[in-house]
Amino acid sequence: DIQMTQSPSSLSASVGDRVTLTCRASQDITTYVNWYQQKPGMAPKLVIYSASTLQSGVPSRFSGSGSGTDFTLTISSLQREDFAIYHCQQSYSTPWTFGQGTKVEV
Amino acid sequence: QLQLQESGPGLVRPSETLSLTCTVSGGSITNNNYYWGWIRQPPGKGLEWIGNIYYTGTAYHNPSLASRVTVPVDTSTNQFFLRLSSVTAADTAVYYCARVPFGMVKFESWGQGILVTVSS
Numbered sequence: 118d119i120q121m122t123q124s125p126s127s128l129s130a131s132v133g134d135r136v137t138l139t140c141r142a143s144q145d146i147t148t149y150v151n152w153y154q155q156k157p158g159m160a161p162k163l164v165i166y167s168a169s170t171l172q173s174g175v176p177s178r179f180s181g182s183g184s185g186t187d188f189t190l191t192i193s194s195l196q197r198e199d200f201a202i203y204h205c206q207q208s209y210s211t212p213w214t215f216g217q218g219t220k221v222e223v
Numbered sequence: 224q225l226q227l228q229e230s231g232p233g234l235v236r237p238s239e240t241l242s243l244t245c246t247v248s249g250g251s252i253t254n255n256n257y258y259w260g261w262i263r264q265p266p267g268k269g270l271e272w273i274g275n276i277y278y279t280g281t282a283y284h285n286p287s288l289a290s291r292v293t294v295p296v297d298t299s300t301n302q303f304f305l306r307l308s309s310v311t312a313a314d315t316a317v318y319y320c321a322r323v324p325f326g327m328v329k330f331e332s333w334g335q336g337i338l339v340t341v342s343s
Contacts, residue, residue, distance in 0.1 A: 149328075151328075151329045151330075153270075153330070159335075160319055160333035160334065160335055160336050161270065161319075161330070161333060162333070163329055163330060163331050166327070166329040166331075167327075167329075172329075172331070204269065204270055206270070206329075206330075208327070208328035208329060211283060211285075211286075212272055212285040212286060212287065213272040213328055214272065215269050215270040215271070215272070216269065217268075217269040218269055
């Protein structure tokens, strides 16, 4: 199985900050990575797919980059509604696997 | 607008079979552009993919669960299902159903989730 490792596990930030989250795959997965946002008590929501493509309806302050084994999700100017847990997921090979999540908090 | 809704018992006894239903509305489960999946999340932990099903019955399962999992589909009711046998406390989780575009493994639409607790 491909292991997805996210760092940090949590980070503190303020409204307006630029925030960068990292996800590392245990092997080369080209650009087969997706990012999800999950708020407490809610289902995850797709934010970025194929490493850098913004899902429809997601604000443009979200962006993704990377290829191979190292990927980042960047929020250019953190808004109050962005405080959440972010999960990465590889779609390169089954079983599809997720990282353990990064919590973005105040 | 597409909606997915999980339903089923919130409590299952150890060694029994967990059975959940995902009802799809606002779209047809026979749309050949999509398949349908199950993901779970133990309390306070990360997400785990369980399996995907195409409306024809073609299914893909996580090997870690494959011996215990079936994912049937009923096109007449626009529903698909999760059956997980021989459950233990480790199967306690929030279970989500989701839609997955064919040819691109991204979970783009999710149900709200249902908490299933395994306990005697």
